[in-house]
Amino acid sequence: MNHPESLNTLNIEHTQLDTSTILEHVIQAWTALQTQQPLVQCITNSVAANYAANILLAAGASPAMIDNPFEAESFTQISGALSINLGTPTTEQVQAMQISAKTAHTHQVPWVLDPVGYGPVLKWRSDITDELLQFKPTVIRGNASEISTLAGNQVESKGVDSTLNSADVYAQAQVLLEHAECIAISGESDFIVSKAWDAVIQVNGGSYLQPKVTATGCALGALIAAYTAVTPPTIACIAAHVHFAIAGKLAFEKSQSVGSFNVAFIDHVHSLNADRIAEYADLQILKSR
Numbered sequence: 001m002n003h004p005e006s007l008n009t010l011n012i013e014h015t016q017l018d019t020s021t022i023l024e025h026v027i028q029a030w031t032a033l034q035t036q037q038p039l040v041q042c043i044t045n046s047v048a049a050n051y052a053a054n055i056l057l058a059a060g061a062s063p064a065m066i067d068n069p070f071e072a073e074s075f076t077q078i079s080g081a082l083s084i085n086l087g088t089p090t091t092e093q094v095q096a097m098q099i100s101a102k103t104a105h106t107h108q109v110p111w112v113l114d115p116v117g118y119g120p121v122l123k124w125r126s127d128i129t130d131e132l133l134q135f136k137p138t139v140i141r142g143n144a145s146e147i148s149t150l151a152g153n154q155v156e157s158k159g160v161d162s163t164l165n166s167a168d169v170y171a172q173a174q175v176l177l178e179h180a181e182c183i184a185i186s187g188e189s190d191f192i193v194s195k196a197w198d199a200v201i202q203v204n205g206g207s208y209l210q211p212k213v214t215a216t217g218c219a220l221g222a223l224i225a226a227y228t229a230v231t232p233p234t235i236a237c238i239a240a241h242v243h244f245a246i247a248g249k250l251a252f253e254k255s256q257s258v259g260s261f262n263v264a265f266i267d268h269v270h271s272l273n274a275d276r277i278a279e280y281a282d283l284q285i286l287k288s289r
Helices: 008-014 019-036 049-059 072-078 091-107 120-135 144-150 172-178 216-228 233-254 258-271 274-280
Strands: 039-043 062-064 081-085 111-114 139-143 182-186 190-194 199-204 282-286
Touching (some): 019 274, 019 282, 039 216, 049 258, 081 091, 199 233, 233 274, 233 282
Antiparallel strands (some): 199 282
16 A cells, blocks of 8 residues: 655645645655556445545545445555545444544545534434544545534534535635644535645535536535545645636636536546646635634
């Protein structure tokens, strides 16, 4: 297994933080993803499993949807990264989540926690999310409402959909850095709150049609996990969000209807390259925390 801490991107926090430097490291991360094709264990929801697997394959990673407690420990140990998504948890699947999260923490396998639907309405899964935090996820990823509620704020949710703007939440998310290295908040613009850099990175782009495609956010969590297998957490989060933002932007230029947009989106996830990253990536470095 390749350990991301061995890559040159780890040293970015000791250099001047600017968008051109970040993009160089994003391109390095994308190249590493294509070269290493990391094995990503996904414990995800029934709605998202097929789509997340297809996105990972299109992006260059190798997905494995191992989500039962009888295989969880041994498989997590050989994985490059782990993605845990609370979208439709079953009792047996939750057991697998707990085993895999503990194993990832023990064996230093990077992992991503996606607390879908976190809040008082869905208390059982929210309690499970709270328990999983003890195993120190590398990244916590969610929409604005989920992240705000996880950070301790009272938010009215609309099922598992966000009712907040991601730009209003990244300051609240800072308290979650006691549990994770990065907090990734998706929305009209995406925000990456980085412990290592003591900064917030805004990623622009994409399309308003992306939320109209089932499991897009869940698949983004899986892609973040794939990138954490080949590069440190902050760059992994930025690279995954840039990957999605560019694919969404280019897909919308090709099609403005949901069905054909989705096909074009997966095509552009697959066809991303260094030149397109350099041309289309839209980043902003916000004030340090």
